[in-house]
Amino acid sequence: MAREKGLYKRIRDRIVEDYGGWLDGEAIPGERELAAKYDVKRSTIKYALKKLEEQGMVYRIRGKGTFIHKNKESPMDINGAAVQGNKGISALVRSYGIKISNVVLACGTITGNRFLESKLDLQEGEPVFALHRVRYGNDEPLAIEYTYVPKSIFPDIEELDFSMVSLYDYMDANGHMPEKFDQVLRVTRLSPKEARYLELPVDDPSFYFELIGIDSERRIVEYTESYIRCDKTEFKFTARI
Amino acid sequence: MRRRILFKDEEISRELERRIIDQRLKEGARLPSERALAEDFGVQRDTVRCALEILVKKGVLVKRTRQGCFVAPKRIEFDLNNFRSVKKSIENIGRESKAVLLNFEILSMGEKLSEKTLLPEGTLCYSIMRLRYENDRAMSVERSYIIAEHVPGLTQQDVDQKSLSSTLRQKFRISLVSSHQRLTQVYATDMEAELLKVKKDEPLIRYEGLVYDRKGRLIEFFDNVLKTDSIEFRIKDFA
Structure with a gap:
């Protein structure tokens, strides 16, 4: 048996x-x-x-x-990058068949933030498009994601509704799909803002996941920080020795 | 009016983080007082306090009672594209690594191990348990199960004070090539809390992996728990 x-x-x-x-x-x-x-x-x-x-x-x-049985987005993976990259760290929602949905907290153009400019390897003053989303699985919050992309290569990005459109689909359609990634994963504590959106107590543990994505021309096209609920997800990857 | 994208405290926390990345604020350095920062950024002290709190939660800063905030010690990086031993990962950032062997025995797999390894219950394996220190600070409890048939006659001396991978290579001609790994968050059990000197139910990282050799044979299953504040995992597919 x-x-x-x-x-x-x-x-x-x-x-x-x-x-x-x-x-x-x-x-x-x-x-x-x-x-x-x-x-x-x-x-x-x-x-x-x-x-x-x-x-x-x-x-x-x-x-x-x-x-x-699945929904529009892959039901298992809340981290689209990993699927695309195919060898990154992927955050897997612990049960299959979950319905993923997004709520856009804020989006728009930011200028003059040196931190984001340096993450995206931009010149001082170049505009950055910000997209802050809460991702839900079966209507429960799973992750909060802060994504930043260089506005100059996605000029019409402000016109899209990212509660309906997938960011990666949009980037792909524009020929700037992130293909390779630099990913860092830690376990940290929730600050009040993230705790509120993830519906957890402040100070609870959370996965903190940071990634930089480059396109086929080796241009940085994405910088994302996400806070992911530990109780609902796990990370998997294959390491070469 | 347009909705605010980054609040003032978030802007400030990012600016401080940039100064840390740029090394303008170095590892272990004490941050200026809230008052000084408030003046510097032209904001209320409350806003500075929130900004610092964001970085404390993120593990970028550590707060010490009545002393203020300090830049957190560097984390030990587990580079998954260039998988090194834990020892080397620790030494890589200039710290000292020490492992204390807590247990070495041969056992037959029970239901749980059998589920993890997909090997039948009753499969014999060597079970090794170690407590890992970085600079005399307990960092992780490491459990390793080596499938016995691949390493006949493995002894305690083979694994005590020696890297497992070099023992496998030298004594058994096994070269490890890949590993399927999984990270989850768990809470410290009584035993883990005692060993790692943390509170029971302190969040820990559980790091498990199945390790295969060049012939595709499963050689080892490891199951480590690590303190969250001292490590990070990294995978980078471009230079």
């Missing part, structure tokens, strides 16, 4: 790995096919799918099959 338990988890993880990236509503192969693919008994597949259904990653319709 111990062996079985480990086995179904391994199969579950492989299903997530192989099909987690599929679109919402897409049908994944049937139990028989999966059993053959992973060379396990059909009962193991059945059990793994049942668990995935409980976690909300798939839904099953009797007689029709198993379908991917």
Whole structure:
């Protein structure tokens, strides 16, 4: 039984790995096919799918099959950069099938902030576009993100509504998608402002995550600071030795 | 009127952080008084106090009762693109590393270890527990489980006062190449609190990883808990 338990988890993880990236509503192969693919008994597949259904990653319709369940953004990852970068640190919401939504706290152009200018490698006085968002998972706050981009390369950025549009989609459409990252992660304490938005007591621990992203022309296109709820997330990565 | 994007205290906290990054305020330096800063920035003392508080919470400053704020000691950086031993990461910022072996035994995996490693319950492994110090300050409790079949005859002497990776390389010809790792936040257990000299339920970082060798074999599972204020993790994919 111990062996079985480990086995179904391994199969579950492989299903997530192989099909987690599929679109919402897409049908994944049937139990028989999966059993053959992973060379396990059909009962193991059945059990793994049942668990995935409980976690909300798939839904099953009797007689029709198993379908991917997700919302517009990847349900598992609240840190788009990591998915794109594909080898960064990724913040994973601990349960699958969570519905991510954003609330824009503030956005607009800032000039004359030397700290942000130096993070973005800008000349003194060059405008910075700021986007402050709270990210919710199933209507509970998960993270507060302060993102800054050089305004000069995104001239029409002020016209967008980032509660509806994904920042990365917009940056991608403009040909300045961040591709490589410098990421730092710490555990810190919540200050009153972040505590209020994350609906936690001041001084509670929080992940503090900072990243600088560069585009294909090696230009810094993003600087982000985020405070992420520790109780709902974990960070994963692969380290080379 | 346009909505405010950065409040005055946030602006000031960033300006102070910039001075720290620029080394105009050095590691361990005491910050000017609230009054002096208030005058310098042309704001109320309350605003300065909030700005300092932001940086204290962020771990950039440390506050000492009746003495004011100081620039926090440098954090030990775990560079994930250039994965070094903990010892080297500590020495890299000019501190001394020391590890005290607390326990060394061979055990058979129970349910929890079996779940973590995906190996069957009953698999034999060497269990090593160490307390790590940086400059005589307890920093982390390190637990390591080495799959016994890959390291037959591993002894306490092999791991005491020696780096595990060099023992593996020299004695067992195992070269470690990659590691799947996970970070979560936990609270100190009684034992961890005592060892690390923190309060019970103090937030700690739990740093776990499965380490593989060149042949893709799982060699080690490590499960460390670290004090939050002394470390940071970094991964940089450009120069």
